[in-house]
Amino acid sequence: DQQVKQNSPSLSVQEGRxxxxxxxxxxxxxxxxxxYKKYPAEGPTFLISISSIKDKNEDGRFTVFxxxxxxxxxxxxxxxxxxxxxxxxxxxxxxYIPTFGRGTSLIVHP
Amino acid sequence: xxGVMQNxxxxxxxxxxxxxxxxxxxxxxSHVYWYRQLPEEGLKFMVYLQKENIIDESGMPKxxxxxEFPKEGPSILRIQQVVxxxxxxxxxxxxxxxxxxxxIYFGEGSWLTVV
Numbered sequence: 001d002q003q004v005k006q007n008s009p010s011l012s013v014q015e016g017r018x019x020x021x022x023x024x025x026x027x028x029x030x031x032x033x034x035x036y037k038k039y040p041a042e043g044p045t046f047l048i049s050i051s052s053i054k055d056k057n058e059d060g061r062f063t064v065f066x067x068x069x070x071x072x073x074x075x076x077x078x079x080x081x082x083x084x085x086x087x088x089x090x091x092x093x094x095x096y097i098p099t100f101g102r103g104t105s106l107i108v109h110p
Numbered sequence: 111x112x113g114v115m116q117n118x119x120x121x122x123x124x125x126x127x128x129x130x131x132x133x134x135x136x137x138x139x140s141h142v143y144w145y146r147q148l149p150e151e152g153l154k155f156m157v158y159l160q161k162e163n164i165i166d167e168s169g170m171p172k173x174x175x176x177x178e179f180p181k182e183g184p185s186i187l188r189i190q191q192v193v194x195x196x197x198x199x200x201x202x203x204x205x206x207x208x209x210x211x212x213x214i215y216f217g218e219g220s221w222l223t224v225v
Contacts, residue, residue, distance in 0.1 A: 043116075044201065
């Protein structure tokens with residue numbers, strides 16, 4: 001039973017436009033959420049996180065939104081760049097060891 | 111390099127052999143986590159360790175797999191009598207304190223191929 005779900009295996013976006021990656025979780029006890037970016041043959045790189053006491057956290061081109069009532073979070077990348085093409089993993093934790101989704105492969109076309 | 115260090119990056123083993131994967135956490139980090147990524151799947155938690163203690167091994171297969179994080183030296187994930195299904199990328203991560211409210215940082219991974 002997946003506690004963290006990324007329902008879109010892939011997403012294709014044009015350079016300069018917004019990329020929106022979605023993530024849903026089932027365990028209401030999760031209170032800390034993270035996004036990682038992963039290139040092939042490399043380890044996941046931490047991007048941005050958000051605590052459950054917030055509903056938005058921004059870092060440069062990356063913004064994470066958290067909707068606790070819907071148990072949903074999203075990562076917005078604006079503007080998208082070709083170098084953003086990678087697999088993005090959502091993770092949920094807090095008091096728990098981070099549980100990861102299956103990832104969404106983002107392709108940004110020039 | 112102050113990041114999480116894993117070695118070897120690539121390891122090929124024949125069925126029935128042993129695989130040992132090593133992980134040195136980031137400087138100042140005392141908590142280590144091992145995750146596995148099977149082909150076409152996400153990151154699955156295996157084990158969480160502190161120095162000389164296994165805190166949570168709920169994700170580790172009951173047989174053939176073991177992990178340790180000794181007082182001195184790297185954390186080691188050991189897989190005995192490997193089978194083809196063990197072929198995967200194994201990622202180590204570390205954090206300064208417990209995972210509670212902390213970000214975990216990953217190494218580059220060790221790719222195990224069982225032939």
